[in-house]
Amino acid sequence: MTExxxxxxxxxxxxRKKITAAFDGGRITSDGGVMLLAAAERRLRLADRLAAxxxxxxxxxxxxxxxxDILRARIFAIACGYEDAxxxxxxxxxxxxxxxxxxxxxxxxxxxxxxxxxxxENLPDLKTxxxxxxxxxxxxxxxxxxxxxxxxxxxxxTLDVHxxxxxxxxxxxxxxxxxxxxxxxxxxxxxxxxxxxxxxKTPTGEEIRGHLRRLVRRIRARxxxxxxxxxxxxHYGRAQVMAWCEDNGIDYIFGLPGNTVxxxxxxxxxxxxxTRRALERKxxxxxxxxxxxxxxxxxxxxxxxxxxxxxAMGLDIRFVVTNLDRGSAEHLYDVIYCxxxxxxxxxxxHKSQLASDRTSCRSPIANQVRLVLHTxxxxxxxxLREAVPTTHHVRNAEFATLxxxxxxxxxxxxxxxxxxRLAFAAACPEASLLRALACNLQPAGP
Numbered sequence: 001m002t003e004x005x006x007x008x009x010x011x012x013x014x015x016r017k018k019i020t021a022a023f024d025g026g027r028i029t030s031d032g033g034v035m036l037l038a039a040a041e042r043r044l045r046l047a048d049r050l051a052a053x054x055x056x057x058x059x060x061x062x063x064x065x066x067x068x069d070i071l072r073a074r075i076f077a078i079a080c081g082y083e084d085a086x087x088x089x090x091x092x093x094x095x096x097x098x099x100x101x102x103x104x105x106x107x108x109x110x111x112x113x114x115x116x117x118x119x120x121e122n123l124p125d126l127k128t129x130x131x132x133x134x135x136x137x138x139x140x141x142x143x144x145x146x147x148x149x150x151x152x153x154x155x156x157x158t159l160d161v162h163x164x165x166x167x168x169x170x171x172x173x174x175x176x177x178x179x180x181x182x183x184x185x186x187x188x189x190x191x192x193x194x195x196x197x198x199x200x201k202t203p204t205g206e207e208i209r210g211h212l213r214r215l216v217r218r219i220r221a222r223x224x225x226x227x228x229x230x231x232x233x234x235h236y237g238r239a240q241v242m243a244w245c246e247d248n249g250i251d252y253i254f255g256l257p258g259n260t261v262x263x264x265x266x267x268x269x270x271x272x273x274x275t276r277r278a279l280e281r282k283x284x285x286x287x288x289x290x291x292x293x294x295x296x297x298x299x300x301x302x303x304x305x306x307x308x309x310x311x312a313m314g315l316d317i318r319f320v321v322t323n324l325d326r327g328s329a330e331h332l333y334d335v336i337y338c339x340x341x342x343x344x345x346x347x348x349x350h351k352s353q354l355a356s357d358r359t360s361c362r363s364p365i366a367n368q369v370r371l372v373l374h375t376x377x378x379x380x381x382x383x384l385r386e387a388v389p390t391t392h393h394v395r396n397a398e399f400a401t402l403x404x405x406x407x408x409x410x411x412x413x414x415x416x417x418x419x420x421r422l423a424f425a426a427a428c429p430e431a432s433l434l435r436a437l438a439c440n441l442q443p444a445g446p
Contacts, residue, residue, distance in 0.1 A: 032411025038100035039441035040383040047072040053131040065112040078377040083355035085117040095413035150227035152187035154343035167364040169200040205238030253322040265291040277310040288329040305329035353399040387440040
């Protein structure tokens with residue numbers, strides 16, 4: 001495979017040197033694919049957007065590393081599996097990381113080190129952190145070419161354990177001190193919408209309502225006619241949340257913990273399912289029922305759907321509460337509510353494969369900044385995956401697979417007077433995919 005068969009990679013020239021790639025055998029790097037992340041980042045303008053939200057108090061005459069360069073290096077490192085800031089002490093001289101950040105691999109200035117990244121993480125105040133969160137919401141809104149008719153937002157929290165930092169609280173369910181950050185995803189596309197670091201306790205109705213109110217306000221500003229559906233498990237179905245959704249035209253479907261009153265309301269349907277299972281001698285039989293229920297803390301009766309599963313061990317009944325007036329109980333539970341399980345996979349990629357639970361800073365604001373940086377890395381990996389041809393077997397791969405197949409590639413970086421060359425192995429197994437990604441991530445042009 002020669003250089004002539006490969007398109008030039010879609011990165012701006014560094015100085016006057018042209019950047020090309022070839023698979024023919026300078027310095028060696030083990031992260032040759034980071035240039036694909038650089039192309040994805042320049043398409044999203046992610047570092048520029050985040051840097052614009054942070055006030056830089058430094059004397060510009062003495063600045064060596066611009067805010068965008070610090071953010072870009074940190075986000076690229078996270079996406080490549082280097083989640084700790086002190087990994088940059090070694091990566092700052094890596095030729096492809098320097099090239100991805102717009103610096104020449106040999107003669108260019110080295111990237112920032114760990115202390116510089118740590119100072120950046122501790123620089124923002126509360127207002128700045130809120131602006132950074134708004135940048136992520138705007139990035140999601142901008143990912144649609146036109147306002148959609150409807151969107152489904154999956155809201156869930158996850159365990160984040162790292163130590164005894166500020167705002168980490170003891171949670172009896174997990175039996176340890178922790179954070180419980182809230183993750184909000186677009187169910188249709190899997191794109192992240194908002195990430196909120198919070199104490200390790202179950203959120204109250206007032207807290208959830210406040211988060212949803214701020215999020216919906218920004219969505220309505222851009223999409224005034226889009227229908228919004230919010231999904232969540234049982235502890236998000238609070239009276240304050242449901243009342244606010246009903247007052248503001250927001251659809252919802254939440255899990256609902258069972259009690260004796262609810263079981264009594266569906267008792268007839270449950271007996272029917274259990275009897276039919278016994279008569280037909282089936283190992284498992286499912287049935288569905290719906291009713292109207294008003295808890296003491298609710299201001300009105302609401303529609304409740306029940307999934308009834310009968311086995312030889314007895315009955316298992318699960319409930320959901322919703323303000324959707326269309327669809328059967330089976331459709332609402334199996335098709336709409338159970339699809340919320342995909343959010344668990346998205347959280348797993350965000351938390352386990354991008355290490356977003358590395359919230360080891362003492363300050364909660366600094367930990368929120370880290371959560372924003374890891375979410376930015378999530379956007380880069382998602383953009384890279386969306387650029388994969390639809391017929392390729394890694395089109396729906398997890399981020400860990402994409403990292404191994406596309407980013408962790410050995411390469412030789414050769415800087416000459418007129419150009420910089422990336423030489424990959426002649427037997428690179430993903431050569432055709434890299435060629436396709438280089439084409440797909442090309443800028444649209446003037």
